[in-house]
Structure formats: C-alpha cells, structure tokens
Amino acid sequence: MIDTLVFLIFAGLTLAGAVAAALLRNLVHCALSLTVTFAGLALLYLSLGAQFVGFTQVLVYIGAVAILVVFAILLTRGSGALPGNLVTTSAWRIGWVAAVAVGFVLVAALQHAPFAQSAAAAPAVSVQQIGQALMGPFVLPLEIVGVLLTVALIGAVIVAMPERQGEDQ
Amino acid sequence: MLGEGILKGLAETAKNFAGSFVSEERLTTVEYPEQRLPQIENTRDFPFLVYDGEDAMAGLRCVSCQICEKECPPKCIYIVKSTDKKPDYVGKAQFYPTRFDIDISVCMSCQICVEVCPFDAIKMDTEFELSTSDRFGGLILDKHKLAKSNSYYQKIHPTEAAEVDGRLEEEKQKLEAKAKAAAEAAAAKAAADAAAKAAATTPEAQP
Amino acid sequence: MSPNPAWSRTLDQIFVLLQHRIADLFPPLLQPWVAMILGVVGIVAVFPAIFALTTVLERKGLGRMQNRLGPNRVGPFGILQPIADAIKSLTKEDIVPRSADAVVHYLAPVVLVVAIFLGYAVLPVGRNMQLLNIDAGILFFFAIGASTELSIFMAGWSSRNKYSLLGAMRAVAQMISYEVPLLLSAVVAIMMTGSLNPSRIVEAQGGFTGILPHWYVFTPWGFAGFVLFVIAALAETNRSPFDLPEGESELVAGYFTEYSGFKFALFFLGEYLGMMSIAGYGITLFLGGWGAPLSVLAFLPSWLWFFGKLFLAIFFFIWLRGTLPRLRQDQLMNFAWKFMLPMSLLDLFVAALWRFLGEWLGAGLGTEVVRWLVCGLLLAVTYVLFARVMLKRQKISPRSYRYAE
Ligand code: SF4
Ligand code: SF4
Numbered sequence: 001m002i003d004t005l006v007f008l009i010f011a012g013l014t015l016a017g018a019v020a021a022a023l024l025r026n027l028v029h030c031a032l033s034l035t036v037t038f039a040g041l042a043l044l045y046l047s048l049g050a051q052f053v054g055f056t057q058v059l060v061y062i063g064a065v066a067i068l069v070v071f072a073i074l075l076t077r078g079s080g081a082l083p084g085n086l087v088t089t090s091a092w093r094i095g096w097v098a099a100v101a102v103g104f105v106l107v108a109a110l111q112h113a114p115f116a117q118s119a120a121a122a123p124a125v126s127v128q129q130i131g132q133a134l135m136g137p138f139v140l141p142l143e144i145v146g147v148l149l150t151v152a153l154i155g156a157v158i159v160a161m162p163e164r165q166g167e168d169q
Numbered sequence: 170m171l172g173e174g175i176l177k178g179l180a181e182t183a184k185n186f187a188g189s190f191v192s193e194e195r196l197t198t199v200e201y202p203e204q205r206l207p208q209i210e211n212t213r214d215f216p217f218l219v220y221d222g223e224d225a226m227a228g229l230r231c232v233s234c235q236i237c238e239k240e241c242p243p244k245c246i247y248i249v250k251s252t253d254k255k256p257d258y259v260g261k262a263q264f265y266p267t268r269f270d271i272d273i274s275v276c277m278s279c280q281i282c283v284e285v286c287p288f289d290a291i292k293m294d295t296e297f298e299l300s301t302s303d304r305f306g307g308l309i310l311d312k313h314k315l316a317k318s319n320s321y322y323q324k325i326h327p328t329e330a331a332e333v334d335g336r337l338e339e340e341k342q343k344l345e346a347k348a349k350a351a352a353e354a355a356a357a358k359a360a361a362d363a364a365a366k367a368a369a370t371t372p373e374a375q376p
Numbered sequence: 377m378s379p380n381p382a383w384s385r386t387l388d389q390i391f392v393l394l395q396h397r398i399a400d401l402f403p404p405l406l407q408p409w410v411a412m413i414l415g416v417v418g419i420v421a422v423f424p425a426i427f428a429l430t431t432v433l434e435r436k437g438l439g440r441m442q443n444r445l446g447p448n449r450v451g452p453f454g455i456l457q458p459i460a461d462a463i464k465s466l467t468k469e470d471i472v473p474r475s476a477d478a479v480v481h482y483l484a485p486v487v488l489v490v491a492i493f494l495g496y497a498v499l500p501v502g503r504n505m506q507l508l509n510i511d512a513g514i515l516f517f518f519a520i521g522a523s524t525e526l527s528i529f530m531a532g533w534s535s536r537n538k539y540s541l542l543g544a545m546r547a548v549a550q551m552i553s554y555e556v557p558l559l560l561s562a563v564v565a566i567m568m569t570g571s572l573n574p575s576r577i578v579e580a581q582g583g584f585t586g587i588l589p590h591w592y593v594f595t596p597w598g599f600a601g602f603v604l605f606v607i608a609a610l611a612e613t614n615r616s617p618f619d620l621p622e623g624e625s626e627l628v629a630g631y632f633t634e635y636s637g638f639k640f641a642l643f644f645l646g647e648y649l650g651m652m653s654i655a656g657y658g659i660t661l662f663l664g665g666w667g668a669p670l671s672v673l674a675f676l677p678s679w680l681w682f683f684g685k686l687f688l689a690i691f692f693f694i695w696l697r698g699t700l701p702r703l704r705q706d707q708l709m710n711f712a713w714k715f716m717l718p719m720s721l722l723d724l725f726v727a728a729l730w731r732f733l734g735e736w737l738g739a740g741l742g743t744e745v746v747r748w749l750v751c752g753l754l755l756a757v758t759y760v761l762f763a764r765v766m767l768k769r770q771k772i773s774p775r776s777y778r779y780a781e
Pocket of ligand 1: 215216240241242243244245246250271276277278279280281282283
C-alpha cells in the first residue's frame with residue numbers, strides 16, 4: 001500500500017519532469033525539468049533498494065550530465081525563451097514519429113522481458129558485490145568503457161586546443 | 170619548493186593571531202566612538218560656507234556668483250541668487266544666496282567648488298558623523314547647516330585658514346588703500362576744481 | 377574498546393539514550409519515526425548553531441590575524457553578533473530583480489540548503505550517532521554534494537545579472553574540476569577500509585599502537601590523501617583562496633549578487649554548512665572520525681572528539697582565509713588538472729602498493745619500515761619533481777595584452 005503510494009509519487013514526479021522538459025518554452029527551464037526527471041529516477045531506484053545505482057544516478061546525472069546540458073545551452077544562443085509555436089514545425093512531426101517508434105520498441109521489449117513475478121525474489125545487492133562483479137567478470141567491458149571515455153577526452157582536448165600560428169592560413 | 174610560501178604565510182598570520190592577544194601595541198585600530206585619532210590637517214569630506222562675524226546669515230562670504238554650482242562635476246550644488254543686494258561683512262553691497270543646498274549623498278568631495286570660488290566663501294569640512302535615518306532630506310544640507318564661522322575654519326585647517334585670512338586682509342587693505350587713494354584723489358580733484366572754479370570766478374564780480 | 381567506566385559510556389551515549397527515552401513515550405508504531413524526527417531536529421538545531429558561532433569566530437579570528445579586534449559590541453566580546461545579524465537579515469527587504477526568473481530565483485537557495493542538510497544524514501558525529509547508517513554513505517554524500525552545483529547555477533542564471541552568471545559559471549567550473557580530485561583522494565580511505573560506510577571507516581581507524589591512534593592521516597598515502605582532500609574541499613566549498621566565484625573585487629558577490637534578506641542568509645548558511653559537512657567527512661575519512669587522538673583520552677565521549685575536531689578544522693579554514701590571496705582562474709584550473717589530479721591518482725596507486733606490500737611481505741616491523749620507505753619516497757619524490765616543473769614553468773614577465781594597443 002505505502003509502497004504503491006511512494007511509487008506513484010515518484011513516478012508522477014519523473015513523468016511530470018519529462019513532460020515539462022518537452023513542453024516548456026525556455027531551454028534552461030527544460031534542462032532543469034530534465035533534472036527533476038533524473039532525480040525522480042534516482043528516487044525510484046532507491047525505493048527499489050538499489051542504493052548504489054540510485055546514488056550513482058544522482059552523482060552522474062544531476063551532478064554532471066545536467067550541468068553539461070546547462071553549459072551546452074548557455075554556450076549556444078538558445079538560452080532565452082523560444083519564440084513561436086513548436087508543435088506544428090516539421091521537426092516536431094519527426095519527433096512524434098521517433099517517439100512512437102521508440103514506444104513500440106519499448107513495449108515490445110517489455111512484453112518479452114522475463115520479469116520476476118514476486119517482489120520476494122528481489123536479491124539484495126550490496127555495494128561490495130557490485131564492485132567485485134565490476135572487477136571480476138565484467139572487467140573487460142569496464143576497461144573498454146574506460147578506453148572509450150579516454151579517447152573521447154583526448155578528442156575533446158584536441159578540438160579545444162588553440163590552433164598554432166601559421167596553420168590558420 | 171612548492172607550498173613553502175603558504176607555510177610561511179601561515180606562520181605569519183599565526184604570529185599575528187597570537188601576538189594580538191599579548192601585546193596591545195600590535196593592534197593598529199582604535200575603538201572608534203570612545204577613542205578617536207587626532208585629525209590630520211588635510212582631512213576633508215564635504216564643503217561648508219564660511220561666514221565672518223557673529224551673524225551667520227549676514228556674514229556669509231558667498232556672493233552667489235554660482236561659479237561653484239556650474240563647476241561641480243556631479244551637480245550637487247543648488248543656488249538661488251537674491252534679487253536685492255545687502256551689505257556684506259566689509260559693508261559692500263553684494264548679492265547673496267537665498268538658497269544654497271548641497272546634496273552630500275551626491276557630493277564626491279572633489280574640492281573643485283573650493284578651488285574655483287573667487288571669494289574664499291566655500292571650504293572643505295572635516296565633520297564626518299553625518300549619518301541620518303532620512304536618506305533624502307537628511308542628506309541635503311541647506312545654507313543654515315552649511316554656514317560655519319571663520320574661527321571654526323581656522324580651527325580645522327589652521328595653515329590654510331591663516332593663508333586665506335592673510336590674503337583677504339591684504340585684499341582688504343589694498344581695497345582700503347585704493348579707496349583712500351581714490352578718496353584722496355577725489356578730494357584733491359575736488360579741491361583743485363574748487364580752486365580752479367574759484368580762480369575762474371574771482372575776476373568776475375560777485376553778484 | 378578499552379574498558380571505560382560506566383559513567384563515561386553513559387556520557388558517550390547520552391544523546392542516543394535520550395533519543396530512545398523520548399521515543400519510548402510514543403506508541404510502538406510511531407517510535408522509529410519519532411526517533412528519526414528527533415535525529416533530524418538535532419542536526420537542524422546543532423549545525424546552524426555552530427554556523428552562527430562560526431560567523432562570529434571567523435570575524436574575530438580574521439580580525440586578530442590582521443591585528444584588529446573584530447566585532448566586540450553586541451554582547452560580551454561580541455558573542456551575540458550572530459543574533460543581531462540574523463535579525464538584520466530577516467527584517468531586510470527581499471528584493472527580486474524585475475527581469476529575474478522568479479520561480480528559479482526562489483528555488484535556488486532552498487534547493488541548496490536542503491541538499492546540504494541531506495549530506496548530514498550519513499555523517500557519524502559520535503559512536504552510534506548517525507541518522508542513517510547506510511552502506512553507500514560516502515557515495516551518498518558525494519552525490520548530494522554534486523547536486524549543489526545545480527542550485528548555484530540556478531541562482532546565477534535566474535538573477536539575470538552578468539556578475540551572477542559569471543560567478544555561477546566560475547563556481548560550477550571550479551566545483552566540477554575539483555570534484556575529481558576530491559573523490560579520488562577520498563577513494564584512498566574507502567579502498568583501504570573496503571567499505572563506503574562512514575561508520576565502518578571510523579571504526580577501521582579506531583585501534584591504537586601504544587597510545588597513538590591508527591588514523592589514516594598517519595600513513596604516507598593517508599597524509600597525501602588528506603592534504604589533497606583539504607585542498608579540493610576548500611575549492612569545492614568556494615572558500616578562500618578558491619573564492620573566485622564570489623571575488624568581491626570583480627564580481628560583487630558572485631552568484632548571490634541579486635539576493636537579499638533571508639535568501640541571502642540562506643546562501644550564507646548553505647556555504648558554511650557545506651564547509652562544515654565537508655570538514656566532517658574529511659575528519660571521518662582521515663582523522664579517525666569520533667575517535668580519541670590518544671588512547672588514554674578515550675574515556676571522553678566520542679561526540680566531544682568529533683566536534684572538537686570540527687572546530688579545529690573550521691579554525692584551520694579561517695586561518696587559511698586570513699593568510700592566502702585569491703587565485704587567478706587559469707592558476708585554479710592548472711592546479712586542479714595538472715597537479716591535483718595526477719597526485720591523487722598516484723596516491724591511489726601508492727595506497728594499493730601499501731596494501732599489497734603488506735600482503736606480500738607479511739606482518740612485522742620490517743614490513744612496516746619497507747612500506748613507509750617505499751610509499752613515502754614515491755610520494756615525496758613525485759611531489760618534489762612536480763614542484764620543480766611547476767615552478768620552472770612559471771615565467772614572471774610584465775603583463776602583455778593581446779588586443780589592446
Ligand atoms: S566637493 Fe566637488 S562634488 Fe562636492 S560640492 Fe564641491 S564641487 Fe561638488
Ligand atoms: S560659494 Fe563661492 S563660487 Fe559658489 S556661489 Fe558662493 S561665491 Fe560663488
């Protein structure tokens with residue numbers, strides 16, 4: 001009973017944030033609503049007992065991704081309110097198509113997912129176990145992700161590097 | 170070595186911290202309302218109007234020439250010139266300001282008004298406890314508040330005041346001398362005229 | 377634990393006992409909630425009180441460092457100054473700029489203070505004195521700490537003021553840059569304990585050799601980690617010398633330029649609470665938490681030690697503020713990425729080496745000596761090399777302008 005109520009509140013928060021992010025005019029407001037969605041997701045993880053995932057969600061998404069989004073918005077010219085009506089533009093229609101397609105894929109995936117039928121079967125995963133799994137069986141994927149991120153970092157540095165004199169002619 | 174300067178700095182401030190508890194001489198500040206430092210002579214903040222003699226309004230040196238009003242960079246002086254003339258301290262008939270306001274919330278203490286005044290009528294004050302709860306009216310000083318006696322001026326800026334007094338005295342003497350000379354010349358001329366007239370009229374027969 | 381007399385144990389647990397006593401007055405169903413609320417009330421009462429005390433102590437301390445007296449008018453020795461300040465900030469007009477984004481402008485300080493208060497939930501301030509004993513406590517703190525950046529951005533952006541926005545951008549850039557070394561330096565302690573639980577980390581440092589405690593700061597890697605943590609913590613909390621986001625000389629007051637009255641007070645509160653919570657975690661990670669510094673002093677209650685250490689930490693922050701000038705933006709970034717990050721990575725490596733040296737060589741005095749020598753030398757030599765390179769690169773020349781003239 002209480003669990004359902006908590007779930008409904010958190011789910012509502014998440015959805016409200018998402019809807020606001022899609023509909024608000026001001027891009028910074030959109031980014032902030034997106035953060036609300038992230039926070040709602042983190043709360044959902046926490047209410048499922050997945051502490052590590054929940055806190056990581058906060059650390060990574062609210063602490064880093066949201067900031068990144070906001071920075072990106074401020075560095076472009078769209079930080080003010082957008083003029084005009086967005087709903088009728090062609091980009092919006094393409095968006096609809098994409099949304100419907102994603103929705104189909106999600107529904108299809110959910111229907112075939114092997115859900116545990118009872119809540120009692122949910123395993124309690126401690127942070128230590130996650131750590132051991134990451135350093136044991138999943139060490140290769142972890143390393144690959146690490147290399148990928150390093151490559152991205154180096155790429156970013158190269159893009160941001162000032163051009164030397166003589167080369168810009 | 171990296172970080173050495175930080176350690177040195179920390180030692181220095183620690184010395185100050187501990188030292189300020191043991192030696193009173195270290196404390197460079199004074200407890201202001203109870204303790205006051207003697208004012209240095211060149212202190213200045215806002216202008217005031219100098220008057221001579223006893224009656225402030227009668228003795229104002231200001232002749233309302235409005236030069237200061239025009240020169241004040243932030244335009245914080247407001248003068249209304251009188252329509253009539255009244256005798257000033259030396260007895261000469263002069264215009265006088267019916268209104269003379271300085272908004273000290275605007276004044277920037279530049280002393281330009283003092284520099285330009287040809288009559289040594291406006292000088293810089295040293296009074297700084299001007300806080301008021303009325304930030305509009307309370308900070309506009311009218312001529313009654315601005316008027317301060319020459320002896321006050323002599324007290325706050327002795328050297329400068331002595332110089333001004335000397336100059337004024339000199340001018341006054343020059344004026345007197347000139348007046349005297351003029352009077353003498355006039356008298357002489359009058360006498361000469363009279364003599365000439367007398368001489369001219371002598372031969373003729375008196376009616 | 378050494379056998380302490382009963383009175384000392386009672387004194388140690390006095391607040392916990394009090395909490396249980398009060399909770400027992402309620403029906404059993406409500407008891408956990410009441411206990412929780414009491415804990416929250418405790419945190420919300422104690423830390424702001426320390427904040428109030430800190431503001432006056434800071435002003436007095438800074439004054440003494442500059443050979444002044446500091447505030448001494450309100451109450452004896454000016455100790456009631458915070459009350460006067462509180463009344464002043466509560467009665468001041470709350471001005472919201474006309475072009476500001478009212479909702480975000482209003483939310484920013486609230487979000488900041490709430491997030492910072494959340495951080496206290498897992499801070500162990502004494503034996504058994506932790507509101508939430510969760511496994512991933514340290515992670516929780518860092519997650520919460522990272523989300524304060526967003527409220528700072530909100531404050532800066534919603535004010536529609538160039539100083540606010542610049543301050544917010546500086547603050548966010550600085551916090552992101554220093555979060556990396558902060559986390560990495562904390563990881564050392566976590567790695568050696570093998571737990572993210574703050575209480576476990578404190579307990580792991582609880583032993584004594586002779587009369588000296590087993591704090592992490594008394595090991596080569598722990599010392600390096602501690603220094604790095606302190607520097608990163610200063611930057612994270614925008615304390616001097618890393619107070620560029622609110623550099624008065626260039627940005628008025630940075631991201632809270634447009635705040636006044638109570639909201640300004642909230643920012644102020646948030647800043648100091650953030651400083652205290654990060655100091656609290658530094659104490660937990662490296663300075664033995666609520667543990668006594670000497671085994672003979674262990675009979676004193678644990679909370680006394682924690683708050684004693686907290687006050688020392690605050691004093692140290694004030695001392696630094698009274699000493700160091702503000703950094704320049706490029707120095708700040710260079711320091712973060714070219715010194716802090718490599719050093720904290722090296723420290724991580726050294727900590728691992730320490731641990732495996734212990735495993736390979738087995739326990740014994742010889743192992744200790746070898747460990748100390750190898751790890752200490754590794755850190756010291758790298759530091760010296762770094763320092764030489766950094767100082768050599770520093771070219772002091774007259775300032776040149778690119779576009780002027
Ligand atoms: S001191 Fe300067 S600003 Fe003040 S009244 Fe005189 S001219 Fe004006
Ligand atoms: S104060 Fe001096 S300059 Fe100003 S109106 Fe009077 S006489 Fe003229």
